[in-house]
Amino acid sequence: MGRFWSLLFLLVPVLGVGSFAWAVADIWPMRNHWLPEDISVHGVVIDSLFNFIMYLTGVIFIATGLALFLFLWKYDAARNTKPVSFVHGNHVLEIVWSVLPAAILLFIALYQMEPWSASKLVRPTSPGGDIIPPIAEVTGRQFEWRIRYAGEDGQIGTPDDLFTVNDLHVPKDEPIVLAIKSRDVLHSFFLPNLRVKQDVVPGMKQYVWFTATKNGAYDIVCAELCGWGHYKMKGRITVQDREDYDRWFEQQQAEQNLTELASR
Amino acid sequence: MSSHEQSIDHASGGSFWDFVSTYVFSRDHKIIGIQFLFSTLLWFVVGGLLALGIRWQLAWPWSDMPVIGRMLFSGEGGQISPEFYTMLFTMHATVMIFFVIIPILAGAFGNFLIPLMIGADDMAFPTLNMLSYWFMWPAFICIGSSFFSPGNGAASGWTSYPPLSAVPEAAPGSHQAQTLWLLGVTFVGVSSMMGSVNYLTTIIQMRAPGMTMFRLPLTIWAMFITAVLQAFALPVLTAAGFMQLFDRILGTGFFLPEGLVVNNSLPASGGGQPLLWQHLFWFYSHPAVYIMILPAMGMVSDILACFSRKPIFGYKPMVYSISGIAGLGFIVWGHHMFLSGMNPVLGMTFMVATMLIALPSAVKVFNWLGTLWGGNIQFTTPMLFAISFVSMFIIGGLSGIFMAATPVDIFIHDTYFIVAHFHYVLFAGTAMAVFGAIYFWFPKMFGRMMNENWGKLHFFLTFIFLNGTFYTMHILGAVGFPRRLADPYHYETFRHLMPMNQFMTICAICMVASQIIFAVNFISSIFVGKKVGRNPWGANTLEWSAPSPPGHGNFDFQPIVYRGPYEYGSPEVDTDFYPQIQPPPAQKGTDLAPAT
Numbered sequence: 001m002g003r004f005w006s007l008l009f010l011l012v013p014v015l016g017v018g019s020f021a022w023a024v025a026d027i028w029p030m031r032n033h034w035l036p037e038d039i040s041v042h043g044v045v046i047d048s049l050f051n052f053i054m055y056l057t058g059v060i061f062i063a064t065g066l067a068l069f070l071f072l073w074k075y076d077a078a079r080n081t082k083p084v085s086f087v088h089g090n091h092v093l094e095i096v097w098s099v100l101p102a103a104i105l106l107f108i109a110l111y112q113m114e115p116w117s118a119s120k121l122v123r124p125t126s127p128g129g130d131i132i133p134p135i136a137e138v139t140g141r142q143f144e145w146r147i148r149y150a151g152e153d154g155q156i157g158t159p160d161d162l163f164t165v166n167d168l169h170v171p172k173d174e175p176i177v178l179a180i181k182s183r184d185v186l187h188s189f190f191l192p193n194l195r196v197k198q199d200v201v202p203g204m205k206q207y208v209w210f211t212a213t214k215n216g217a218y219d220i221v222c223a224e225l226c227g228w229g230h231y232k233m234k235g236r237i238t239v240q241d242r243e244d245y246d247r248w249f250e251q252q253q254a255e256q257n258l259t260e261l262a263s264r
Numbered sequence: 265m266s267s268h269e270q271s272i273d274h275a276s277g278g279s280f281w282d283f284v285s286t287y288v289f290s291r292d293h294k295i296i297g298i299q300f301l302f303s304t305l306l307w308f309v310v311g312g313l314l315a316l317g318i319r320w321q322l323a324w325p326w327s328d329m330p331v332i333g334r335m336l337f338s339g340e341g342g343q344i345s346p347e348f349y350t351m352l353f354t355m356h357a358t359v360m361i362f363f364v365i366i367p368i369l370a371g372a373f374g375n376f377l378i379p380l381m382i383g384a385d386d387m388a389f390p391t392l393n394m395l396s397y398w399f400m401w402p403a404f405i406c407i408g409s410s411f412f413s414p415g416n417g418a419a420s421g422w423t424s425y426p427p428l429s430a431v432p433e434a435a436p437g438s439h440q441a442q443t444l445w446l447l448g449v450t451f452v453g454v455s456s457m458m459g460s461v462n463y464l465t466t467i468i469q470m471r472a473p474g475m476t477m478f479r480l481p482l483t484i485w486a487m488f489i490t491a492v493l494q495a496f497a498l499p500v501l502t503a504a505g506f507m508q509l510f511d512r513i514l515g516t517g518f519f520l521p522e523g524l525v526v527n528n529s530l531p532a533s534g535g536g537q538p539l540l541w542q543h544l545f546w547f548y549s550h551p552a553v554y555i556m557i558l559p560a561m562g563m564v565s566d567i568l569a570c571f572s573r574k575p576i577f578g579y580k581p582m583v584y585s586i587s588g589i590a591g592l593g594f595i596v597w598g599h600h601m602f603l604s605g606m607n608p609v610l611g612m613t614f615m616v617a618t619m620l621i622a623l624p625s626a627v628k629v630f631n632w633l634g635t636l637w638g639g640n641i642q643f644t645t646p647m648l649f650a651i652s653f654v655s656m657f658i659i660g661g662l663s664g665i666f667m668a669a670t671p672v673d674i675f676i677h678d679t680y681f682i683v684a685h686f687h688y689v690l691f692a693g694t695a696m697a698v699f700g701a702i703y704f705w706f707p708k709m710f711g712r713m714m715n716e717n718w719g720k721l722h723f724f725l726t727f728i729f730l731n732g733t734f735y736t737m738h739i740l741g742a743v744g745f746p747r748r749l750a751d752p753y754h755y756e757t758f759r760h761l762m763p764m765n766q767f768m769t770i771c772a773i774c775m776v777a778s779q780i781i782f783a784v785n786f787i788s789s790i791f792v793g794k795k796v797g798r799n800p801w802g803a804n805t806l807e808w809s810a811p812s813p814p815g816h817g818n819f820d821f822q823p824i825v826y827r828g829p830y831e832y833g834s835p836e837v838d839t840d841f842y843p844q845i846q847p848p849p850a851q852k853g854t855d856l857a858p859a860t
Contacts, residue, residue: 005643005651008727012655016735023739029763034742035675036757050672050742057662064658067633072651077573077640084833084840085638089578089631097630098581102623108669109619113612115671120608142434142527184526185428186538188603188678192744192757195675201538201605202427203521219755223678223746225421227428227435228347231750 002076006069013065017058036192039214039239043195045115053108124175124209134179134207135170140187140200143229145220149249162253166235168220170212171245177209188224191237199224212239289398291390292816296397297376298709300367301702303400305786307363312776314356319733321349323762323769325751347436349750350419354437357422358407358445361556362452365694367400369559370459370494373701374487376709378463380807380814381484383472383823388465396458399451406448410441418445421748423549426519426541430511433527443512446505453502460491460498467491472806474825478583479844481805481829482576485583486562489590493551493558496594501548504541511536542604546597554593556690558586560697561628564650566829567704568632570803571647572639573840575830578631585624585631592621602673611670618668625661629654640833640840644801645719649700652727653693660688663738678748681741687734696726699782706786707800711812712793718785725778732771736764802841805829809845 023033038047074080123131137156139146147168151160156179170176180189182200190197194210220235240248290296320329321344328334333342344352375393379386387393411417419437420429428434429442467480467488480488510516517533519541524534569576576582598606598614632654641647663685667673676682699722706714745758752758799808810819823845831842836849 002641002643005648008724009651009655012659012731015731016659019735019739023742030739032743032760033739033764036743046671046675049669050666050675053666053669053672057665061658061662064629064633065655068636068651068655071633071636071639072641075572075636075639075641077642080640084572084574084640086575086833086835087577087638088575088830089581089634093630093634094578094581094627098623098627101626102620105619105622105665106616108665109616112615112669112671116608116612116615119671119674120611141525184524185431185434186425190678190744190746192675197603197674197677199604202524203537204539204605206605219757221744221746221755221757225350225425225428225748228345228350228419230350230748231346231752232754234755 002078003073006072006076009072010065010069013062013069016065017062020054020058037214038193038195039212039216039218040194040196041211041213042115042119043193043210046119046195049112049115052111056104056108123177123207124211132175132177132209134177136168137179137181138168138189140180140182140189140222140226140233141184142227143222143233145189145222145233145235147235151253160253162249162256164252166220168235168237169245169248170237170239171242172212172215172239174242175209175211177207180206180208185226186224187222187226187233190221190223191218192221193218194237197223215239215241289394291386291394293375293379293387293390293393294709294814294818296393297372297374299397300371300375300400301709303404304364304368304372307359307404308368311356311359311364312779314352314359316772316776317344317352318349318356319765319769319772320344321352321750322752323766325753344750346750347419348416350421350435350748351415351417351437353748354419354421355407355411355417358418358449360690361422361552362449363400363404363407365556365690365698366452366456366552368698369556369694370456370463370487370490371397371400373483373559373563373698373705374459374463374490376705377483377807378466378487379470380708380810380818381481381805382467382470382475383806383819383825384466384470385817385819387462388469389462392458393462396455396462399455399458403448403451403455406444406451410444410448413441413444414439415441418442423545424508424541425545426508426511426538427521427524427526430508430519430541431524431526431529432512433529443509446509446512450502450505453498453505456494457498460494463487463491464495472823472825475806475844476825478580479825479828481562482565482579482582482586483559483562486558486560486586489586490555490558493555493590493593497548497551497555500544504544504548507544508541539601539604539606542601542606543597546600547594550597550600551590551593553686553689554589557694558589560653560694560701561586563701563704564653564697565632565635566803566805567646567650567700568635568654569830569832570704570801571642571644571650572635573642573832574635574639575828575832576631577634577637578627579828579830581627582631585627588624589621592617592624596621599668599673602670603677608670615668615670619665622661622665622668625657629658629661644703645714645716645723646700646704648720648723648727649696649703652723653697653700656688656692656696656730659735660685660693663688675744676741678746679741680737680745680747683747684734684737684741687737692730692734696730699723699726702786704801705807706789706793707796708807708810708812708814710790710793711795712789713796713800714789714793715785718781722778722781722785725781726775729771729775729778733768733775736768740764799843802839804831804841804843806844809843 023030136149145166147164149162150156180200182202187200198208217236217238222233326343328342415436418441432439507518517536520533520536522534596618599618602611825844834842
């Protein structure tokens with residue numbers, strides 16, 4: 001039976017790596033079962049870091065999995081007639097397998113600093129060096145995203161603001177900054193295709209930024225439990241060319257002015 | 265040897281009160297351990313069924329649940345409602361963490377093993393020990409009655425993040441059910457605290473002659489460090505729990521900011537910070553992750569050495585890495601909060617600490633592999649579970665590195681990737697180790713063996729189906745599939761993932777069904793299992809020199825310890841094991857040879 005159990009444990013690295021490879025290769029029935037299409041500039045870096053860690057841990061996964069299999073196969077008491085090696089450890093080995101992983105782990109940690117600060121710390125600036133103001137303010141509430149665009153004056157909170165619900169439009173190829181906040185409980189503003197996620201905390205004002213590189217409509221997901229209707233707190237983000245965006249904006253503003261006039 | 269109170273629980277008379285004081289309000293650590301074991305196994309069933317509810321909804325959303333759907337949700341026509349779904353994952357995690365994993369490790373095995381493995385006749389404080397079990401009952405009652413409160417149970421996640429949890433209007437489960445949840449968790453904390461004080465005192469004060477700290481089995485080292493973690497981390501959770509109770513009941517505003525408008529109602533208080541709760545909660549709950557794995561690691565080490573018939577590889581590095589995990593465990597809580605709105609600069613320091621905590625875990629894995637190398641491996645049921653712990657812990661450990669990397673975490677935070685990660689550590693890791701430990705120490709607890717063939721079938725099916733259920737979660741996570749959504753399929757990005765979820769649910773149902781084999785084996789073996797002597801596995805540690813099951817006071821001789829716990833295959837003796845109590849050959853006959 002020792003052989004059987006050894007082979008069972010060999011299945012772990014074989015099927016583990018195999019199923020990941022299957023998903024990465026995008027073959028039926030696992031089409032689109034891996035990182036969704038990335039349409040942002042910084043997402044390329046995040047995806048490459050994901051892959052880097054995957055390959056690195058993959059090597060360790062395979063090596064330790066094979067060692068486990070080999071030892072189980074070879075030292076099965078039913079077949080192994082040799083007496084056991086009466087050893088209590090090995091000083092050199094302990095040092096090697098402490099220092100080596102420590103170096104690798106520290107390297108991974110330091111390697112992440114730059115993209116992390118680019119995504120969360122350093123707000124993008126215009127060519128002139130000024131901090132780019134938010135194009136819109138996204139407010140989470142149970143269970144919708146309320147969006148308030150800065151009007152002509154570029155200021156949020158003035159009478160010419162444009163209001164939408166769950167419908168965010170942004171121009172392509174421009175650094176976009178969004179102010180996000182919550183008026184009730186925690187939410188999390190998650191754009192899977194743009195590799196953006198930030199918890200939204202009531203009482204705090206936070207910013208997210210990204211540059212979208214491809215036109216289309218994508219999901220806005222709430223990724224932090226916000227109550228019974230958490231699952232349906234869905235929005236859409238539409239990336240479009242600057243002209244199309246401006247046209248959409250003017251159209252929306254005209255419609256809004258009309259309804260405001262009508263309600264007066 | 266330190267002097268201590270003699271256990272006075274003797275079942276002599278046979279009257280009703282003797283029975284009650286022996287088997288119900290017992291002060292004997294073995295009975296208390298078995299009480300913990302039975303209670304936690306019953307809650308394991310509850311937690312498992314809650315998990316099946318989650319899996320049902322994710323595979324066949326809004327469809328009638330067969331048979332039990334009609335009974336549970338007559339109002340909704342047999343469907344799970346979204347608020348019921350939020351309750352399901354909240355209570356699944358709560359039950360599994362607070363009522364199963366923590367009490368089964370520290371409560372059941374800690375209690376049963378510590379005095380036996382160090383050669384003591386009982387715990388240092390037997391009455392306190394009894395109370396630590398009976399303080400679980402108010403917790404059982406609170407959480408149990410939470411299910412029957414409005415909202416059918418707390419529903420703001422096991423993390424209970426305010427304002428969702430603290431403002432009653434925020435969710436159906438945030439009324440009375442949440443108050444009961446907080447009280448329940450507080451009682452579990454009181455119980456754990458009593459246990460940890462007792463374990464620390466017992467291990468420091470009551471070791472048998474010759475049992476130095478570096479002759480302790482790794483199980484005891486792990487229990488010792490776990491008790492330290494509990495003693496230092498628990499007060500913070502208890503304090504945080506009371507602060508949230510005050511926010512809810514007395515109108516304080518620890519966690520509620522100004523100007524909150526929840527569900528069109530205006531909470532009176534303000535001026536607080538929701539992030540404060542997260543810091544306090546994770547300051548306990550991250551060390552708690554190690555409370556939930558270190559004892560399992562210790563028990564696996566003992567089982568691996570015993571069935572490799574070979575000393576554990578690197579005993580001292582193992583002890584140091586347990587301590588290293590515990591030490592670093594206190595400065596990594598922020599990695600749960602990379603995206604919480606916490607200062608991103610702080611995220612960087614937490615990332616470095618988190619990366620480094622992978623190191624002692626890696627050292628442990630290498631030493632386990634070193635233990636198997638050159639041994640004579642016996643594939644018994646406990647051994648299979650112990651090997652699977654190593655194999656599965658490698659997956660759980662490596663997947664943690666993804667989340668520790670802050671930029672990668674931006675994408676996979678709160679997705680099924682993290683769900684995969686902690687199920688590999690807590691189910692495929694700890695729960696499998698616990699199964700192994702039950703098969704291993706069952707003969708000592710009840711004097712009979714569990715059936716090995718059924719045990720191996722139980723292992724095989726559980727191992728296959730757990731990987732079918734949990735490994736696939738990594739792939740969902742890579743797509744960004746978020747956790748805690750009652751219906752993820754109305755998002756375009758995740759619509760096509762339903763077939764994979766159905767596969768996972770089928771695996772999960774089979775996995776839960778496989779546990780019936782275990783339940784039948786466990787219960788029947790108590791009555792009809794093969795009777796065994798003191799040392800059925802040929803193991804070295806002290807508990808195997810006591811009778812099976814040990815009577816009150818544990819040892820029928822004074823144990824004296826001559827060596828470390830892992831001298832298997834020693835050339836000094838003819839047998840392939842060399843118990844800690846066996847005098848060295850040269851001294852044989854001169855010493856008081858213990859009866860074996």
